[in-house]
Amino acid sequence: MLKLRRKSSTGTDDEHDLIIRGFLTFLDPPKESAGPAISALMDIGVAVKVLTGDNAIVTTRICRQVGLEPGEPVLGPQIEQLSDASLQQLVEERTVFAKLTPLQKSRVLKALQANGHTVGFLGDGINDAPALRDADVGISVDSGTDIAKESADIILLEKSLMVLEEGVIKGRETFGNIMKYLNMTASSNFGNVFSVLVASAFIPFLPMLAIQLLLQNLMYDISQLALPWDKTDKEFLSKPRKWDAKNIGRFMVWIGPTSSIFDMTTFALMWFVFSANSEHMQTLFQSGWFVEGLLSQTLVVHMLRTQKIPFIQSTAAWPVMMMTGLIMAIGIYVPFSPLGPLVGLQAPAVAVLPMAGRHAARILLRSTGHEGVLYPSLQAVVLGRRSRR
Template identity: 40%
Template sequence: YLEDFTKADEIPFDFQRKRLSILVRTKEGNFILITKGAYKNILEVCSYASVEGRILRIEELKGKIEEIYQRYSEQGYKVIALAYKDLRKDNIAYTDEREMIFGGFIVLHDPIKQDSKKTIQELMALGVDLRIVTGDNILVAKKFAKDLGLPEKIISGEELRKYPAEALTAIVRDFYVFAELDPMQKEDIVLALRRLGHVVGYMGDGANDLLAMRASDVALSVENAMDVVKESADIVFSNPDLAGIREAIVEGRRAFLNSMKYSRIQTSSNFGNMLSVLGASFLVPFIPLLPYQVLTLNLLADLSFLTLPSDNVDEEKLKKPTSWDLSKLKKFIVFFGPVSSIFDYATFFYAMHILRAGPDTFRSLWFLESLVTQSLVLLFLRTDKTAFLQSRPSKALVLTVLGVLSSGVFLLYSPFGRLLGLYPLGVEQLIFVFIVTLSYVFLVEMVKRLYAARLSN
């Protein structure tokens, strides 16, 4: 019974010895040293073994012990070795860990979840390269790799020490499973992967993972991990499985791609607006748009982007990681910014030379044309594919854009518009805006193909 024993002293676990020792006092007043740890590290301090109450020399049983150890390890069990001996003192030192009696194994089973192999295949399909980095013995690690469908290219921490530090970058590229590692070796592997240009996420739950987690780009942990590990993690998953990682990657890419849409469309639109305003200041003999009209136009146009973060993303875009590319953004601005200006200048020509409009009509016409083109283009520039036919926007985004357009038309035909200097347009002007909008959308689709061809070259 446990109450018959009292803990008298302890030597904590460390990653050099890979052992933990405690000294217990029995109710009779005797002292027993009990040590547990990694199989090889326990065996090296044992001179004897206990078999059915008999104490034998360890040399007689090493073959049998090794056979048992390998059998359970190859089945994926975590095997912890146990040793003990009697002592005649009430404290212990490192030097007491010798001439001990091998007592047996503690066999633990932490089975892989049934869907783990499928999830790993899904992660690989997303362009995520996986490595198993563990302190478990190489036989257990090999079993895990086989069950998970990973290449069985395995190397142990002991073998890694034989290579120079500069060889590690080649090793982490070629091997998929790293076993029997100490915390510093785990950290070295993470740093080597980063030197190769990878963005590294490391998932850990124990103190031996802290160094590697801090060296990674993204530190991951689970709810049942040690408190200090969870505090060090960037993301803590409530469920300890890989499906959460896959979902996080997909949602992260979705959010990033939608933010890229915003950056591309908004900057190109702003560039086009600047070109239009610059030209209008020379071509129009009065102020083209009043300050509060510009502010209202910008407010309504920006409202179109409110639901963009929840927009649909093309599936093939989610299957590979995407990085921020400023050169591509510049090309996008140069390609699409002037397109909107072309139709702004067409509006100027129509209003000034055909319609011969006064300031109020000119401003109302340009306000509506600019709002319609800026808002609708969001539905077409959000994808590299043909809009609506090959890639559909989310319902929320479509409704938001339609709501903004309705608000703009409402302003023109309501008393609130008079406060902004906006006035109703006739049927002819509305038909013109409709033709300009269709032409703009058609040209945008054509330029998209040209832009895609230029990028591919």
């Protein structure tokens, strides 16, 4: 039972003649995993900055406890006096921003974004909500306030902050595998179209039927279904990557014509060596190019997935190895199978198969070392502490 009473007057009598018996303090120590998490993030090229509404002295001490060199902190009143251009320069030079209001936190984030950074913000308090909303990736924790969790894009269920580094690495792996697929598909399709156009100008029949091209592309696409499970080189994961559409164009311009050169060599061999130089021999010509084209495209998967020497310095994950090997075996078998005549293919001469294998290997060697795979992730992770203000 609670009893309430209202006084008709106020006074300060209760504040007189007091004797100090002690002090009551509140301790909010950093998580044990904070230090290792910050170190791990910095090792993979992620800059860590602290934005807080707390006192600069307290914030500086905590930063040193977790192994983050605070430098000279920037205070909220200072930020209030700065122009956007000046703030954009300042955020690159400083690590700790203290005594910030919620809107000032958002302004610091936007300054980082204006400098071209992809910004993640970790916060769990009410004052962090605007920054969580404006960040490229807002991150909160399961024990955070309701408004912080509602404003965040990601809520951490694990207590360890090491999950941040794991998330960045997984994001870079995913982006890298996406770029592999785009580079492979664009360059392969460009090379096929280029080869067909050139061959059609000199050959009195279609170098490959539409259904054969579709079957070849279908089998090639199936070989890439395992790419989401592929491994990514450590060098690729060591720094942030950004989307660059021009990179796909460079792949098309280099890899496409390179594969077309070997396609032309295949055309010449089929025409002059195997005498597939008339309309009644076009099925043999098309069968030879079908096998050679599929083998070369599938082997190039292993070249484009890494900037290292494939099979020697970098080996694909077993699902990729299994899928590409299976597709190459099926591609060689198709002209000999009952499906071959249905799509206009015939069993080529036995000598065609070693020729196709040699050409595919030459394409692999010629192309190795000239690929460039790109990858963005969080370039700046900004850590926010809950303010007691």
